[in-house]
Amino acid sequence: MEVTRNVRLVAWMQEHGHSSASLAEAVNLAMERLTGRPGGHDGSSVRAWKSGRIRWPNAASRRGLEAVTGLPASDLGFVPRGRARSNPGLNQEDPDMDRRNLIGGLAATAAVAAAAPGIAPRRIGMNDVKRLQTRFTEIVASDHRHGGQLTIEQRAAALADEALNLQAAGSATQRVRSNLYAAAAAFRSSAMWAAIDGRRYVEAQRHMREAQALAEMSGDQAIKFRIWSHAGSMYRHLGRPSDAFAANDVARGLHITRRDPMFASLGLARQAAIHGTAQERTGTKRAFDQAQEAMNRADPHAPRPVWLVAFYDQAELDSLALSAYLALGEYQTAEAHAHRCLAGLRPHMARSRTITQTRLAHAQLAQGEAEAAVAVAMKVPAAAATQHARVSRMLNEFGAALRATAPGSINVQTWTEHTAAWRASA
Structure with missing residues (x-):
């Protein structure tokens, strides 16, 4: 049987910014929603569809493809095995x-x-x-x-x-x-x-x-970027850098990162943070340099989604750098990014300010500056210290590190009394 490349599927993927791997993942998710069981496709499955080696995927795969694309399988270039359709209504699902x-x-x-x-x-x-x-x-x-x-x-x-x-x-x-x-x-x-x-x-x-x-x-590229970029951040927080890289690569592979350097910058900045978690110093620095260069190229007045405009700027780039260099143990560099972030944070970014202050305290303590570190940590509002899960965990770790490095000191006493007051006000 002659194998003919499925040019319709290839064209749809190019138009919507899909790689073989990202389309496979999207189809797997759609199949899980439709059947209750995730699909088992990967990039090689999609490449078989594109090449024409598989001319008519099985029914579950077709339903997943049609849910993702909003098109009947026949409009995606697929052809039933060995026969023409006598009744198209029986062979294609209504998207x-x-x-x-x-x-x-x-x-x-x-x-x-x-x-x-x-x-x-x-x-x-x-x-x-x-x-x-x-x-x-x-x-x-x-x-x-x-x-x-x-x-x-x-x-x-x-x-x-x-x-x-x-x-x-x-x-x-x-x-x-x-x-x-x-x-x-x-x-x-x-x-x-x-x-x-x-x-x-x-x-x-x-x-x-x-x-x-x-x-x-x-079909919205910006929201696809946001979701896959969030997925990368989630896996980074879970300590799974391989999964974090894979998810963030999907975000960075979307067309929107080529149309707007600000999206490219955010993708690269989060990639650098993942490199930090993976203890890859060279990758961290290279990705941050590229993120900075992309941000410098971006038109500050270009129309962008509210969620991006509300948080991504130079201060957020420095916040991600702070996280990466803290993970790498480069505490002086981390501290420099922390100060730069705090100086540039917009007034509404209260959550980011709290997280940055907490990380700054860690960086200072690791450099032997216990008094300065305690002073910074004490600036964290009681509500964030007791109610924000990430901040609470980082402050507990800060207290443990403080007691380990300076047991019985006035700094430990000051911190203990301060945290007691936090708990009493919670």
């Missing part, structure tokens, strides 16, 4: 049905309601999307003030569900539906980040899977 399955049947309920006699379906428009996005801005702001709180995670997840309910509430153009899926993916990714920040990693992975499936249906 809208895949979407309904993926969001728990909400759209099916809307279709039934729309078909009911005497009930006119509501028309959903961009103003509905904008109202959701306005509320999303409030959640982003709350995250920057507090970070990691369960209430933020719950609010973001509820907003994602609301966006999906709106999908089911009436009729809409494809543009509006794509924007609703993108909004739901953004909200779910904020729930994911709140869970990561609060060290609730099981919940974070659940939100990640939801967000990835929604992002694929939206």
Whole structure:
């Protein structure tokens, strides 16, 4: 049998910025949502589809592909084995049905309601999307003030569900539906980040899977970048640098990083932080230099998503550098980035300021500057010290290191009394 390259699938992948590995991952996630079991595809599976070696994937794989792309398998260049389709309706799934399955049947309920006699379906428009996005801005702001709180995670997840309910509430153009899926993916990714920040990693992975499936249906490159970049950060915090590199590579491979250097800069900065966790000094420095160069090239006035504009700037780049060099044990360099970050942080970045102060205290203590370190650590607000999971853990580690390096000193006494006052006020 002659093998013919599947040019339609290749073209779709190029248009949407997919590598073979990233498409395989997206299909696996969609298959898990549709069947309850994750798919077993990898990059070689997709390469077999692209090359034409597999002309007609099995039914579960086709459903996964159609859910990801929103197109019937035949429109992706696939051809049934050994026969023409006598009844196309029997051999290709309705992509809208895949979407309904993926969001728990909400759209099916809307279709039934729309078909009911005497009930006119509501028309959903961009103003509905904008109202959701306005509320999303409030959640982003709350995250920057507090970070990691369960209430933020719950609010973001509820907003994602609301966006999906709106999908089911009436009729809409494809543009509006794509924007609703993108909004739901953004909200779910904020729930994911709140869970990561609060060290609730099981919940974070659940939100990640939801967000990835929604992002694929939206086709929005920016939100795809955010989710995969968050996944890289999650695996870095879990101490799994290989997985962190793989996830962050998906984000960095998207077309948006070539269109906008600011996205490229963030991807490189997070890559450098992963190099730090992996104890790779050369990779850390090279990636940070590249991240800085990309940021310097970026147009500061270019339109960008609210979540990116709200946090990524020179101060955040220095915050990631602080984390990396602290992990590498290069404490003087880490301290320099900490001071630079604190000087550049915008007023609304309360969560970032708290984390930076805590890391700065660690860097100073490791250099033998116990008095200065304690003074910095005492600037952390009591609420963050007792309620933010990451900050609480880092401060507990700080106290243990202080007692180990200066047992019985006045600095230990000062710190012990201060933390007692924190606990009493909690």
